[in-house]
Amino acid sequence: MDEDTTRLPGKPEVLAIEAKGLTKRFGDHVAVDQLDLAIPQGHVYGFLGPNGAGKTTTMRMLTALMPPTAGTAAIIGTPLSERQAVTRHLGYLPEEPPVYEELTGREQLSYVAFLQDVPDSVAADRIDELLAQLNLTDAADRPISTYSKGMRQKIGLIQALFHRPAVLFLDEPTSGLDPRAARTVLDVLKDLVDEETTVFLSTHILSVVDELADTIGILHEGRLVAEGSPADLKRRAETGEERTLEQVFLEVTTDHRDEESAEVPT
Numbered sequence: 001m002d003e004d005t006t007r008l009p010g011k012p013e014v015l016a017i018e019a020k021g022l023t024k025r026f027g028d029h030v031a032v033d034q035l036d037l038a039i040p041q042g043h044v045y046g047f048l049g050p051n052g053a054g055k056t057t058t059m060r061m062l063t064a065l066m067p068p069t070a071g072t073a074a075i076i077g078t079p080l081s082e083r084q085a086v087t088r089h090l091g092y093l094p095e096e097p098p099v100y101e102e103l104t105g106r107e108q109l110s111y112v113a114f115l116q117d118v119p120d121s122v123a124a125d126r127i128d129e130l131l132a133q134l135n136l137t138d139a140a141d142r143p144i145s146t147y148s149k150g151m152r153q154k155i156g157l158i159q160a161l162f163h164r165p166a167v168l169f170l171d172e173p174t175s176g177l178d179p180r181a182a183r184t185v186l187d188v189l190k191d192l193v194d195e196e197t198t199v200f201l202s203t204h205i206l207s208v209v210d211e212l213a214d215t216i217g218i219l220h221e222g223r224l225v226a227e228g229s230p231a232d233l234k235r236r237a238e239t240g241e242e243r244t245l246e247q248v249f250l251e252v253t254t255d256h257r258d259e260e261s262a263e264v265p266t
């Protein structure tokens with residue numbers, strides 16, 4: 001039988017991110033509780049939730065950095081258990097981007113290119129292009145130890161997208177950025193989405209997901225308590241009344257521990 005279900009007529013396209021019953025326990029504490037996700041390729045998924053809701057833990061599991069306690073997940077159809085294969089499909093910008101303080105921004109990116117087997121001739125041009133796109137050219141040859149938080153964040157973003165991954169996981173990508181720098185990063189993300197990159201974006205900045213996300217998922221106490229398009233979430237099903245994303249967030253992140261439903265609340 002043909003394994004490639006993407007090419008069979010009538011069969012659904014392989015999902016960018018699929019999770020079934022994904023669960024993480026730390027001792028008695030359930031940080032992520034039976035999470036199901038089905039995110040199509042090319043989508044932007046905005047992942048919201050209060051502090052401690054389990055967002056970073058979810059991203060660490062989906063990027064194969066932390067094994068789940070239970071459940072399964074796959075990136076572009078490759079199960080997380082096939083760690084090497086799965087990491088080729090994905091890029092990850094964690095909250096604290098991993099960088100060598102003593103290297104310059106350019107050297108750090110050259111090192112990343114080397115680790116990713118990108119030939120020097122190709123890497124140099126791509127590094128120049130990305131540094132320019134993120135307004136880092138002037139700082140490129142200074143040690144990272146002299147960088148501001150926002151500059152580090154941009155280097156972290158370049159690292160995450162350098163190998164042109166199909167799926168990009170971003171933890172607070174605009175954290176520490178001034179409004180102009182945040183706009184630059186959002187424009188870079190929009191270009192990636194135009195090229196069919198799937199973006200899984202965790203942030204506390206609601207306007208960012210409101211602008212970029214095709215689907216928003218809200219996590220509370222490890223459970224997905226709401227999921228839908230920004231427009232659907234903001235429209236009350238019963239009355240058609242409009243509300244802000246902030247109102248939705250505040251409503252669905254009150255105590256939902258005993259509720260089973262992950263539907264859009266009305």
Ligand SMILES: Nc1ncnc2c1ncn2[C@@H]1O[C@H](COP(=O)(O)OP(=O)(O)OP(=O)(O)O)[C@@H](O)[C@H]1O
Pocket residue numbers: 026031049050051052053054055056057058
């Ligand atoms: N390594 C760990 N050991 C024990 N508990 C952990 C560990 N990592 C996370 N937790 C706990 O799991 C829960 C979820 O944490 P997580 O960092 O995933 O939340 P978050 O939604 O990313 O929060 P924030 O918005 O504050 O970054 C928290 O209660 C946290 O204390």
